Amino acid sequence: MSAVVDEHDHHADDHHDHGPEKGLLRWITTTNHKDIGTLYLLFALVMFFVGGSMAMVIRAELFEPGLQFVDPAFFNSMTTMHALVMVFGAVMPAFVGLANWQIPLMIGAADMALPRMNNMSFWMLVAGVLLLASTLFMEGGAPNGGWTLYPPLVLQPITVGKALPFAVFSVHLLGISSIMGAINIIATIFNMRAPAMKMMDMPLFVWTWLITAFLLIAVMPVFAGAVTMLLTDKFFHTSFFNAAGGGDPVLYQHIFWFFGHPEVYIMILPTFGVASTIIPVFARKPLFGYASMVWATASIAFLSFIVWAHHMFTVGMPVAGELYFMYATMIIAVPTGVKVFNWTATMWKGAMTFETPMLFSIAFVVLFTMGGFTGLMMAIAPADFQYHDTYFIVAHFHYTLVPASIFILMAAGYFWLPKWTGHMYNEKVGQLHFWLSAISVNILFFPQHFLGLAGMPRRIPDYAVQFADWNMISSIGGFIFGASQLLFLYIVIDTIRGGTGEKVSDEVWEDASKHGLEWTLPSPVPYHTWTIPPTSVPTEHVLDSH
């Protein structure tokens, strides 16, 4: 460890060499991984509130049965856009932002391998999301056939107005942006690691992002292909998905979910990485089962390619297909279980403290596991004939996305903001934010299990009166959850502007430098770091593998 600390002086000097440009141009032309990381994170935060307000519209309409606020087509636009904005505008960019900030710091690299492309990926993301958002103001409204964009519905002139080509080109831009980001991350991890850092020394966050990047490169072109076929079916009279011309609408679903299932792991694998980074710090123990964490991540990524049709059990597959996809899906529970057990074992016999990042991480482990349980239930194909397309699945995937991915993104914010800004966030407000979020997210999503089992389909703006009570409770939870997130916005702004005023140490968290290279750098992190790579790296989490 001592060798690493020696590097400090160099880095302090680097700071004076060439700082950022002044003014707006800094942010438009920047090729600095920290600036681009900040841009990604702030953009994701804005989109989180945009997608969140759409969720508020949905929960307001569902507060009571009957027609209250919005037309059913607009309601469908809201569910569609909420999903697209949250997936492609909030969660994915937020993790790319974290990758930009953290991967170079964690592997001892001076920057990302391809800095100019890095800038281009970000601005293409903005263009893609703006193109998508512009459909909200078009005649006929935003896409309203669900985020899955299933044909023939999404091709129907009475359903989707002028929005389809805009959504398709938006997907193309977002895809190119993601692929460029992924190439950059892979190139950085393979080529820019400090010479002292072997692959099996890499922090789990770096490992999970490496695997995620390969998933992105593999599946984003598939999605782009699928939506391009929608485009040609609509405008150039092809019949990929039109039975009358020899096509098959179910073909689209196979292609979509071949993308879609890896896509959900694209949103969860980096989550695993962050949790595996935070929990050891606050348990004051090395991560349990480092090697098995890496292998579990790789197995989950591999399995994600061979289970896609479990999203389509009721579509009418041969029974052999149903059985295959059921078995393959059930297997995912094994590596996922290994991860949960490892996190629990990491906490076991630690010396835990419960600062806000740790609270969010523990909530993640518990609530993600609940989402995993319902996932296992839905893997049972015959049972899925009941669960499919009801609020049960809505509860399931929101458990794996909100108190999992989103909570971990919050945890990451609390965990690294002091490092990035040099300011400490207000722990009291952070804890308040946590408890409000953790309680309200369960009021919001837990009753949706009941609704689904009782027979309420998803994607409906109005429902039978026996579903009224739980919908109202769910909506109340939703409003509290939504409002609580304003606290996070406050904390982010407050911390950037000085926070508690307390000067944070280089380590920020007790003994953090044992766990990661970034904590050996000064706080706030200088504009340029690791111009000379560290000569040794923390290896306490892999002692036995050497």
Added chain:
Amino acid sequence: MNKAKQLFAGLILMASGLGTVQADYTLNLMKGVTKVSNDIYDLHMLILWICVVIGVGVFGAMFYSIYHHRKSKGHQAAQFHENTTVEIIWTIIPTLILVAMAIPATKTMLELSDVEKSDMTIQVTGRQWYWDYKYLDSDIHFESHLDEASERVHRTVGADPRSVPHYLLNVDKPLVIPVKKKVRFVLTSVDVIHSWWVPDLGWKKDANPGFINEAWTSVDKAGTYRGQCTELCGRDHAFMPIVVIALEQPEYDAWVKKTLEQQKQKPDLSDQSREQLMAHGESVYLKNCVGCHQINGAGVPGLIPALTGSKIATGKWESLDGFLRAGTAKMPSFSKLDGKEYAELMTYVRNNLGNKVGDELQPKQTALPDDDD
């Protein structure tokens, strides 16, 4: 987090106790009324309990650790970070549980997909936004639309859904099947993908345009069972419910006889008063037009033309008539309506929804020579 665990336990307790007391307020999956639905319920409970037990174990260990192994209690951190034995155990045990789970699941899956040796076949066709049922062994064929009371309430801001019995889960003509007979369904669609689901029967199955899916049921108990479309199929996806009435064989036979007789009846083409035409016309409108053109005839900007002030709707009735029979790229043909319905619908559209043409069409005017089939 403790709260979440309690809620999960609450799900189990309430499902076993309260669920049965309050029939309309279920928390758990319904057992249903077929052998398959009961098997699925058993699978559901089995996997749920497995999850509960694993959850209690894992969360128990975690919360024990959170309580005891905290720095504020002076606990010193151990530094272990690997244990091959433990890691092998917690890989193998879940695998064995999954294998044990897969066996009954496979059995039920095979049963669910065995459509052989059925006693009768019903063709289910999904349409925007109603179901069309055709009994392939007899000539029974009818459409099943959301009932008018629900139709009016769900389209009116602030109307009270509680005033309608079985709000959104009621239809004008339910599907009728005999009990204890293996009924095979062939499902398809003419427009977009729909999905036919009655929870009490234990399954849902997609209705794909241009393709045919198969499914089956054999209902143990006479009764009325309700469900809904479960695949997003456009703006009125929420408003195409399913009602299945299972009857004992003698009652079923009587229903078949009565329905066949009704189907043979020719439409009554006698003249009607203006009030009658308008009232009947509204019913025809609510069934066939309201989904797109809206309850006030305003349409949807950018997607669906308004009927209010429309040149086609308020022009010559003969051209409106031809337009409806032919259909367009966006609108299906309404040649399925008979002369009586044409007269009623056109009179309604031309003299309501903000239009005041002032004419009055009688069934004899609008009937085609072959309208009596």
